[in-house]
Amino acid sequence: MxxxxxxxxxxxxxxxxxxxxxxxxxxxxxxxxxxxxxxxxxxxxPGGTKYITDAVVGKRGAERIAARFVSKSFQGETKTTRAHKIVIxxxxxxxxxxxxxxxxxxxxxxxxxxxxxxxxxxxxxxxxxxxxxxxxxxxxxxxxxxxxxxxxxxxxxxxxxxxxxxxxxxxxxxxx
Known part of the structure; x- marks a missing residue:
């Protein structure tokens, strides 16, 4: 000790x-x-994130049409998210x-x-x-x-x- x-x-x-x-x-x-x-x-x-609903997603041979977020500079028809809660x-x-x-x-x-x-x-x-x-x-x-x-x-x-x-x-x- x-x-x-x-x-x-x-x-x-x-x-x-x-x-x-x-x-x-x-x-x-x-x-x-x-x-x-x-x-x-x-x-x-707060919402305001742009997304598209006609994106082709998935691996080759298993592609599907789904929604995908896009950048602010994306040119084309988009939708915008509403205010929502994100839970981590x-x-x-x-x-x-x-x-x-x-x-x-x-x-x-x-x-x-x-x-x-x-x-x-x-x-x-x-x-x-x-x-x-x-x-x-x-x-x-x-x-x-x-x-x-x-x-x-x-x-x-x-x-x-x-x-x-x-x-x-x-x-x-x-x-x-």
Whole structure:
């Protein structure tokens, strides 16, 4: 205990998640988007988005006629959406990673403390990196609820928490 006490002056905690300074290219904090994904959100959309109803969509051999959003500069006959609510369902990737891995993290910390002669900075750093990896795995593996069909069409695949991979790359840890 005395050795732990003397070594703990250098490191008291590990912080893992979406730390200050992580932003999307437009300046939006990654933590804000991660929070929306984790807890869900409801957005009151004012409407006014242009769309067409005679678009050919689908893969070759399975094409069909459906509606599709178009850019503001689209030339041709369009319709416009009315005001509506957009619901982003919660995708509990962060809490799931914690629930699934908290015992393994505690065990890894205990093992590392023994192996490092009670060096808290090194041990917390190792566990922080394990936590980062487990949270990233949770982001990659997340599939339910799936993206909306319109989002799948836009992205070309159905990985609800991956698009630009900015959130995935922003998971970080630090020892203080």
């Amino acid at each position: 005395r050795q732990l006490e003397s070594n703990s002056e250098t490191a008291r905690m590990a912080r893992v998640g979406f730390l200050e300074g992580s932003t999307y290219p437009d300046g939006t904090p990654v933590a804000e988007i991660a929070s929306i994904q984790e807890f869900g959100a409801s957005i009151d959309h 369902p919660p995708r509990r990737f962060f809490r799931t990673a914690i629930a699934k891995n908290k015992q393994a993290w505690a065990d890894a910390l205990a093992t590392s403390m023994k192996r490092t002669g009670m060096d808290s900075a090194t041990s917390l750093g190792r566990v922080a990196m394990l936590m980062v990896s487990d949270i990233q795995k949770s982001i990659i593996d997340w599939s339910d609820p799936p993206n909306a069909p319109s989002t799948i069409r836009k992205k070309g695949y159905n990985n609800p928490l991956e698009h630009t991979r900015t959130m995935l790359r922003a998971v970080d840890g630090e020892v203080k």
